[in-house]
Amino acid sequence: MTIHKWSDRRAKMSPEMQERIARRTEEHLVEMNLSELRRATGMRLISDNDLPIGVMNTCATCGVQFALHKDVETVWRGSHKAFVCPNGHSLAWSDKTPQEKELDALRARVKELEAQLVETKQKLEQESVKNTNLATRLELWEPSK
Numbered sequence: 001m002t003i004h005k006w007s008d009r010r011a012k013m014s015p016e017m018q019e020r021i022a023r024r025t026e027e028h029l030v031e032m033n034l035s036e037l038r039r040a041t042g043m044r045l046i047s048d049n050d051l052p053i054g055v056m057n058t059c060a061t062c063g064v065q066f067a068l069h070k071d072v073e074t075v076w077r078g079s080h081k082a083f084v085c086p087n088g089h090s091l092a093w094s095d096k097t098p099q100e101k102e103l104d105a106l107r108a109r110v111k112e113l114e115a116q117l118v119e120t121k122q123k124l125e126q127e128s129v130k131n132t133n134l135a136t137r138l139e140l141w142e143p144s145k
């Protein structure tokens with residue numbers, strides 16, 4: 001048995017035959033029930049129920065919706081790495097993660113406390129000098145012996 005490539009066989013057909021085949025294919029595709037097609041190909045429509053741990057995202061450029069596993073999204077959000085939507089648009093999460101925001105807040109708090117510490121040390125030094133001066137004056141006016 002000889003196997004012929006469909007494209008080769010189609011090329012040898014008359015234009016009328018090619019057109020008839022194309023029209024019939026078109027008709028069959030229209031008649032095919034989408035759910036039958038999915039069943040036949042093993043494809044399923046992803047619903048929210050199918051993705052209890054998935055997160056739906058929308059491409060800001062083309063608006064296509066796509067799902068990412070929650071863990072993948074968490075890592076990608078944290079790394080701010082670039083990725084592409086199903087239509088190939090480059091995307092990246094530039095927003096800070098809750099952990100990054102908390103870290104920023106804690107860093108700001110540490111800076112604030114360090115500034116307070118410097119100020120307090122300066123005040124303490126000033127008070128210490130005042131105390132020494134007062135003690136010296138008191139010693140002059142009322143010697144302890």
Ligand SMILES: [Zn+2]
Binds near residue numbers: 061064085088
């Ligand atoms: Zn896109």
